[in-house]
Amino acid sequence: MSRMNIDLPGLSLKNPVMPASGCFGFGREFSQLFDLSELGAIMIKATTEEPRYGNATPRVAETPAGMLNAIGLQNPGLEKVIGNELEWLKQFDVPIIANVAGSQTEDYVQVAKEISKVENVHALELNISCPNVKTGGIAFGTIPETAKELTKKVKEVSEVPVYVKLSPNVSDIVGMAKAVEDGGADGITMINTLLGMRIDLKTGRPVLANRTGGLSGPAVKPVAVRMVYEVSQKTNLPIIGMGGISTVEDIIEFYLAGADAVAIGTANFVNPFICTELIAGLDQYLEKHNVDHISELKGLSWK
Amino acid sequence: MIQKELMTVVAQSEIAKNIFEMTLKGTLVDQMDEPGKFVHLKAGEEVTPLLRRPISIARIEPEKQEFTMIYRAEGAGTNVLARKRPGDKVNVLGPLGHGFPVGEAQTGQTALLIGGGIGVPPLYELSRRLNAKGVKTIHVLGFQNQAAAFYTEQFALLGETYVATVDGSLGEQGFVTDVVNNHGLKADIFYSCGPTVMLKAVEQLHAAPHGFISLEERMGCGIGACFACVCHPSADETGTSYLKICSDGPVFKAGEVAL
Numbered sequence: 001m002s003r004m005n006i007d008l009p010g011l012s013l014k015n016p017v018m019p020a021s022g023c024f025g026f027g028r029e030f031s032q033l034f035d036l037s038e039l040g041a042i043m044i045k046a047t048t049e050e051p052r053y054g055n056a057t058p059r060v061a062e063t064p065a066g067m068l069n070a071i072g073l074q075n076p077g078l079e080k081v082i083g084n085e086l087e088w089l090k091q092f093d094v095p096i097i098a099n100v101a102g103s104q105t106e107d108y109v110q111v112a113k114e115i116s117k118v119e120n121v122h123a124l125e126l127n128i129s130c131p132n133v134k135t136g137g138i139a140f141g142t143i144p145e146t147a148k149e150l151t152k153k154v155k156e157v158s159e160v161p162v163y164v165k166l167s168p169n170v171s172d173i174v175g176m177a178k179a180v181e182d183g184g185a186d187g188i189t190m191i192n193t194l195l196g197m198r199i200d201l202k203t204g205r206p207v208l209a210n211r212t213g214g215l216s217g218p219a220v221k222p223v224a225v226r227m228v229y230e231v232s233q234k235t236n237l238p239i240i241g242m243g244g245i246s247t248v249e250d251i252i253e254f255y256l257a258g259a260d261a262v263a264i265g266t267a268n269f270v271n272p273f274i275c276t277e278l279i280a281g282l283d284q285y286l287e288k289h290n291v292d293h294i295s296e297l298k299g300l301s302w303k
Numbered sequence: 304m305i306q307k308e309l310m311t312v313v314a315q316s317e318i319a320k321n322i323f324e325m326t327l328k329g330t331l332v333d334q335m336d337e338p339g340k341f342v343h344l345k346a347g348e349e350v351t352p353l354l355r356r357p358i359s360i361a362r363i364e365p366e367k368q369e370f371t372m373i374y375r376a377e378g379a380g381t382n383v384l385a386r387k388r389p390g391d392k393v394n395v396l397g398p399l400g401h402g403f404p405v406g407e408a409q410t411g412q413t414a415l416l417i418g419g420g421i422g423v424p425p426l427y428e429l430s431r432r433l434n435a436k437g438v439k440t441i442h443v444l445g446f447q448n449q450a451a452a453f454y455t456e457q458f459a460l461l462g463e464t465y466v467a468t469v470d471g472s473l474g475e476q477g478f479v480t481d482v483v484n485n486h487g488l489k490a491d492i493f494y495s496c497g498p499t500v501m502l503k504a505v506e507q508l509h510a511a512p513h514g515f516i517s518l519e520e521r522m523g524c525g526i527g528a529c530f531a532c533v534c535h536p537s538a539d540e541t542g543t544s545y546l547k548i549c550s551d552g553p554v555f556k557a558g559e560v561a562l
């Protein structure tokens with residue numbers, strides 16, 4: 001499948017399709033369904049220094065063509081992620097992108113420093129865009145100067161390239177992208193979820209225990225495509241695009257907008273085999289349309 | 304092994320108010336080895352409703368490669384499902400989770416099965432398996448009212464069956480726990496499925512020395528990857544331990560989960 005291999009900072013990908021953070025756990029469950037080595041990469045669940053339980057349930061709610069989630073960065077903590085999860089993932093021939101989260105700069109720096117030393121972690125994804133935690137997360141993702149400073153600090157300690165995951169909950173996405181580029185980011189991943197809410201008519205209260213949650217799925221795709229389109233024209237950083245992808249046509253659309261690779265989130269819940277199906281389908285699509293290499297499609301909508 | 308299959312609807316009927324019984328056929332049934340597991344299904348290819356729906360397995364017929372499920376049509380997903388007719392297809396992922404351990408009840412012993420509302424269905428296959436093994440079953444089934452009740456005769460064919468309704472329109476008036484107390488029911492083991500408040504009350508009963516409960520929660524993936532369906536274990540000093548209802552459960556040892 002030589003028309004699908006992609007080289008990005010730190011990442012030599014067999015194909016440009018990877019599961020998005022938080023939608024694939026640490027891969028264990030999916031390994032019962034298919035060989036994880038087939039994936040371009042794996043973005044693991046957000047890791048924080050200490051174990052986190054996350055928010056109360058209900059944590060998910062259905063919405064038209066999408067879903068809201070307020071998991072709250074639940075994870076077993078840095079030590080266990082390194083000792084159990086990443087160790088276990090070493091049996092697969094697949095690069096890991098470690099999603100790093102925290103409440104303050106020191107947390108991010110600490111996690112980044114340790115997790116970037118692990119052999120199968122080929123890149124970091126700084127999660128400055130989680131809408132579901134009270135402190136940190138989103139604050140880092142909405143103020144350009146803060147995002148830039150954090151990126152700088154993490155770059156100083158990381159042993160692998162650093163991608164920054166942008167939040168769509170901002171008025172100037174290009175400004176955010178430029179800020180993290182100034183901070184020394186090696187790449188951008190986008191978008192995280194859009195802040196939303198659903199109210200139960202029977203109880204008159206929000207459906208989610210956390211009240212608000214992040215919207216994902218097909219409903220957010222046009223927002224993501226627009227943002228990739230804008231950012232790719234204004235920065236030189238490679239972009240891993242995501243937001244509502246569930247078909248091969250969606251992947252092509254992200255490429256035309258300006259993405260270098262794509263990640264699949266919510267669609268894994270609808271069809272846990274989606275990533276492998278898309279990898280096979282994408283190759284067929286390229287063949288049928290006489291595309292010699294997928295990267296030829298990048299940014300064609302504005303070039 | 305977990306499989307994904309477009310299964311064929313063999314039969315569907317409304318057996319109580321908004322309660323549907325659907326039988327599906329396909330090779331996925333070969334994987335159904337234990338009562339109490341569930342399937343995660345999607346009625347159509349549309350993006351709304353987007354997510355799958357977890358539904359418990361009420362009856363397994365391996366020879367025919369068919370299984371039956373009983374569900375309440377109450378939301379977008381289950382309403383689409385309720386409109387399916389024989390011959391239609393349903394996208395099924397399963398079987399998922401850990402079910403009721405039949406092996407925990409010994410031949411000759413008595414098992415008390417306590418179900419509430421839409422928690423009643425998985426107890427049916429469980430009761431069939433227990434009886435096949437020579438375990439005597441006593442059933443206590445709770446419903447909102449007569450219109451919402453189902454499968455009481457089917458259970459009665461398998462063993463002593465008591466029915467409780469909140470308004471007394473069928474069986475005895477009250478909760479399942481009242482029935483157990485009023486009749487002084489005793490057993491070697493209990494199995495229960497229903498709303499969490501009911502399970503909590505069932506765990507306080509002293510009708511059997513040990514037992515198993517099946518929990519419900521809103522789900523995303525259904526396979527243990529998204530952390531949508533977590534609960535706290537009862538023994539949790541740090542407050543950060545968790546159990547995933549979809550993959551560690553839905554059946555847990557009574558007392559294992561903080562309800």
Ligand SMILES: Cc1cc2nc3c(=O)[nH]c(=O)nc-3n(C[C@H](O)[C@H](O)[C@H](O)COP(=O)(O)O)c2cc1C
Nearest residue numbers: 020021022046069127191192216217243244265266
């Ligand atoms: C249940 C759930 C959990 C998520 N957890 C994380 C996370 O831990 N870290 C992160 O950076 N993004 C997380 N996300 C966001 C996704 O990685 C992705 O950016 C977003 O869902 C948009 O893509 P999609 O529409 O394909 O799902 C999560 C999304 C969902 C639905």
Ligand code: FES
Nearest residue numbers: 523525527530549
């Ligand atoms: S529903 Fe995803 S972990 Fe249980």
